[in-house]
Amino acid sequence: MSIEIKNLSKNYKSVQALDDVSIRFEENKIYGLLGRNGAGKTTLLNIITNRIFADRGEVFIDDIPSKENDQALQKVYLMSEKNFYPDKMKIKDIFRWTGEFYGKFDMESAMNMAEKFELSTNKVVKGLSTGYTSIFKVIIALSVNTPYVLLDEPVLGLDANHRDLFYKLLIEKYSEKPSTIIVSTHLIEEVSNVIENVVVIKKGKIIKDETREELLTAGYTISGSASLVDQYILGKSVIGLDVLGGLKSAYILGELEKDKLPEGLEVSRMDLQKLFIQMTNA
Amino acid sequence: MSIEIKNLSKNYKSVQALDDVSIRFEENKIYGLLGRNGAGKTTLLNIITNRIFADRGEVFIDDIPSKENDQALQKVYLMSEKNFYPDKMKIKDIFRWTGEFYGKFDMESAMNMAEKFELSTNKVVKGLSTGYTSIFKVIIALSVNTPYVLLDEPVLGLDANHRDLFYKLLIEKYSEKPSTIIVSTHLIEEVSNVIENVVVIKKGKIIKDETREELLTAGYTISGSASLVDQYILGKSVIGLDVLGGLKSAYILGELEKDKLPEGLEVSRMDLQKLFIQMTNA
Numbered sequence: 001m002s003i004e005i006k007n008l009s010k011n012y013k014s015v016q017a018l019d020d021v022s023i024r025f026e027e028n029k030i031y032g033l034l035g036r037n038g039a040g041k042t043t044l045l046n047i048i049t050n051r052i053f054a055d056r057g058e059v060f061i062d063d064i065p066s067k068e069n070d071q072a073l074q075k076v077y078l079m080s081e082k083n084f085y086p087d088k089m090k091i092k093d094i095f096r097w098t099g100e101f102y103g104k105f106d107m108e109s110a111m112n113m114a115e116k117f118e119l120s121t122n123k124v125v126k127g128l129s130t131g132y133t134s135i136f137k138v139i140i141a142l143s144v145n146t147p148y149v150l151l152d153e154p155v156l157g158l159d160a161n162h163r164d165l166f167y168k169l170l171i172e173k174y175s176e177k178p179s180t181i182i183v184s185t186h187l188i189e190e191v192s193n194v195i196e197n198v199v200v201i202k203k204g205k206i207i208k209d210e211t212r213e214e215l216l217t218a219g220y221t222i223s224g225s226a227s228l229v230d231q232y233i234l235g236k237s238v239i240g241l242d243v244l245g246g247l248k249s250a251y252i253l254g255e256l257e258k259d260k261l262p263e264g265l266e267v268s269r270m271d272l273q274k275l276f277i278q279m280t281n282a
Numbered sequence: 283m284s285i286e287i288k289n290l291s292k293n294y295k296s297v298q299a300l301d302d303v304s305i306r307f308e309e310n311k312i313y314g315l316l317g318r319n320g321a322g323k324t325t326l327l328n329i330i331t332n333r334i335f336a337d338r339g340e341v342f343i344d345d346i347p348s349k350e351n352d353q354a355l356q357k358v359y360l361m362s363e364k365n366f367y368p369d370k371m372k373i374k375d376i377f378r379w380t381g382e383f384y385g386k387f388d389m390e391s392a393m394n395m396a397e398k399f400e401l402s403t404n405k406v407v408k409g410l411s412t413g414y415t416s417i418f419k420v421i422i423a424l425s426v427n428t429p430y431v432l433l434d435e436p437v438l439g440l441d442a443n444h445r446d447l448f449y450k451l452l453i454e455k456y457s458e459k460p461s462t463i464i465v466s467t468h469l470i471e472e473v474s475n476v477i478e479n480v481v482v483i484k485k486g487k488i489i490k491d492e493t494r495e496e497l498l499t500a501g502y503t504i505s506g507s508a509s510l511v512d513q514y515i516l517g518k519s520v521i522g523l524d525v526l527g528g529l530k531s532a533y534i535l536g537e538l539e540k541d542k543l544p545e546g547l548e549v550s551r552m553d554l555q556k557l558f559i560q561m562t563n564a
Contacts, residue, residue: 036441037413131319159318159468161559186441189471193524242475268550277443 001027001062003048003076003148003180008057010043010204017043018054019204025148028178030170032195032212034188036280040204041184042080045150049078061148076148077102079141081156083133085125091136092121095143104145113139113169117162130157138166142173151183155190163187167194188273198272202280216270219253224265232265239278240271251275283309283344285330285358285430285462290339292325292486299325300336301486307430310460312452314477314494316470318562322486323466324362327432331360343430358430359384361423363438365415367407373418374403377425386427395421395451399444412439420448424455432464437472445469449476471555480554484562498552501535506547514547521560522553533557 003025010018017040025031035041046052048059050066050073058065061072085094091114099105114121117135128136134156141149155163171194174181185191198215200208208215219239222232229241229248237253251274256267285307292300299322307313317323328334330341332348332355340347343354367376373396381387396403399417410418416438423431437445453476456463467473480497482490490497501521504514511523511530522533533556538549 036443037411037439129319157319160470160555161318161563163468164559186445187469188442273442277446281443 001147002060004060004063005044005048006058006060008044008047008054008059010040010047010052010054016204018047021057021201021204021206023199023206023209025180025182027147027180029180029197030174030195031180031182031197031199032188032191033182033184033199033201034276035184035201037186039201039280041201042152044201045078045080045152045182045184048150049073049076051078051080074102075146076150077141077144077146078150078152079137079154080152083125087126088124090122090124091119091128094125094136095121095140098140098144102144102146105140106143106145110139110143113142116165116169131159131162134158135162135166142169145177146179148180149182151181151185153185154183155185155187163190167191170194188276189271192272200276200279207279212272215275216272219251219270219275220256221249221251221268221271221274222265223247223249223268228262228264232262240274251278283429284342286342286345287326287330288340288342290326290329290336290341292322292329292334292336298486300329303339303483303486303488305481305488305491307462307464309429309462311462311479312456312477313462313464313479313481314470314473315464315466315481315483316558317466317483319468321483321562323483324434326483327360327362327434327464327466330432331355331358333360333362356384357428358432359423359426359428360432360434361419361436362434365407369408370406372404372406373401373410376407376418377403377422380422380426384426384428387422388425388427392421392425395424398447398451413441413444416440417444417448424451427459428461430462430464432466434466435468436465437467437469445472449473452476470558471553474554482558482561489561494554497557498554501533501552501557502538503531503533503550503553503556504547505529505531505550510544510546514544522556533560 005021005023008018008021033041047054050068061075064072066072095107095110099107119132119135134154138154141151155166158166183191183195192212195212198208198210198212199206222229225246226248229250233250238250239253240251242249251271287303287305290300290303315323329336332350343357346354348354377389377392381389401414401417416436420436423433437448465473465477474494477494480490480492480494481488504511507528508530511532515532519535520532521535524531533553
């Protein structure tokens with residue numbers, strides 16, 4: 001059971017949005033799909049769900065080609081930035097309507113989540129702020145119970161409290177009823193606590209497909225006084241530096257030699273967002 | 283020299299957006315203005331810059347009442363989410379136009395930043411993505427050289443790389459030519475490295491006005507195996523918990539007693555975003 005993508009390519013006029021992409025999203029895993037603006041994340045998610053068509057290549061959902069195949073597509077729910085719901089429809093009616101299309105939609109769970117987010121389900125789509133527009137779609141995604149759930153920028157417009165609540169509900173849902181979840185987001189350090197696998201896309205190509213653990217153990221962070229840090233990093237592979245008052249942090253690729261660590265320097269884990277920036281800059 | 287706010291109140295129909303707010307933003311400091319969606323941040327920034335009017339109270343800019351006083355208002359630049367620029371105007375013309383209004387606008391610096399962000403200044407406002415719409419306004423804010431710069435959601439739509447670049451340019455600019463900068467944002471943990479002072483607004487009231495250092499030293503974070511953490515936190519003031527695989531983190535208010543720290547637990551600094559969520563939930 002998986003979403004399998006084979007040799008997908010897609011051009012928009014002169015821009016190559018996807019360039020021979022092949023990747024497998026396995027059963028019951030949480031993926032972070034990370035990329036810069038314009039890297040091809042949304043194009044990939046839209047092709048998987050048949051909203052747009054590839055120029056070349058194929059998508060298989062549980063071994064069935066997804067192209068215009070309703071049986072395969074019913075296994076996938078895509079929460080996207082774009083709004084396909086009628087402006088004047090009430091949220092509770094959208095829930096109901098989703099339940100008719102996706103047979104396993106859990107209305108009780110959806111209404112509970114709405115309460116937690118303080119979303120009034122009597123409101124119409126048009127009456128919602130950017131944050132609540134994300135929230136009602138996130139609730140559907142977490143209640144729809146398809147084997148594959150794709151989330152494109154789920155926390156757009158959410159304040160820190162609501163983002164925190166979303167991550168908690170996502171993990172709760174996943175623990176109770178595992179599914180394959182693909183989260184595309186720019187808030188990489190935040191989502192780092194949630195995802196197990198990291199897929200990095202750059203200019204239409206997959207440049208990384210590893211577990212978060214593999215990526216984060218590829219290096220470490222060191223902090224201390226600027227002079228100590230500057231001395232320590234000589235000859236090491238430094239992918240980033242931060243200075244904050246007197247404190248300097250360096251993000252270093254490679255293995256830590258603990259016995260060679262000078263007094264006064266603190267070690268912490270690699271920062272996924274810093275690593276991402278380094279991988280995708282320029 | 284300061285922005286001084288005295289007893290500001292503002293109602294929208296039945297909603298009290300600001301409730302007797304008094305606060306002073308001092309010379310050459312960087313403030314984080316933090317609050318949930320709807321807490322009153324944007325209302326406060328808009329009243330300071332005279333875009334909307336308070337029901338009661340006053341704003342003084344360098345001791346001069348700001349209300350309909352161009353001399354005072356020329357000292358303040360507000361970068362806001364709302365777009366007041368003509369759709370068909372080219373970015374480079376907006377730069378020029380801003381230079382005519384704000385005499386100290388640094389065109390060379392603006393064009394340099396545009397290059398770093400890969401913003402084509404020949405484009406018109408309407409042709410920009412959400413990210414680049416934030417970027418061109420951020421560039422103006424960092425080049426305008428007013429004594430007071432207010433940034434309302436400056437990183438909206440920016441990917442991690444561009445956010446990183448923005449924070450770096452902000453700090454660079456501030457080091458070269460200090461000014462009072464107020465940043466309103468939902469990405470609290472990220473901005474935590476940039477701000478010196480934290481102002482928290484909740485339901486129209488200022489509930490916190492402290493240095494970041496004071497806030498972060500009010501507690502600490504402890505991580506380790508779930509069983510060790512659960513045992514350690516008994517009787518302590520825990521404001522949040524995160525579980526990630528086998529690792530558990532607890533955010534604790536109070537002073538750390540180092541000699542009572544069991545083997546196997548790691549200590550790190552308090553997380554500003556967790557602290558904020560705790561202060562503003564419910």
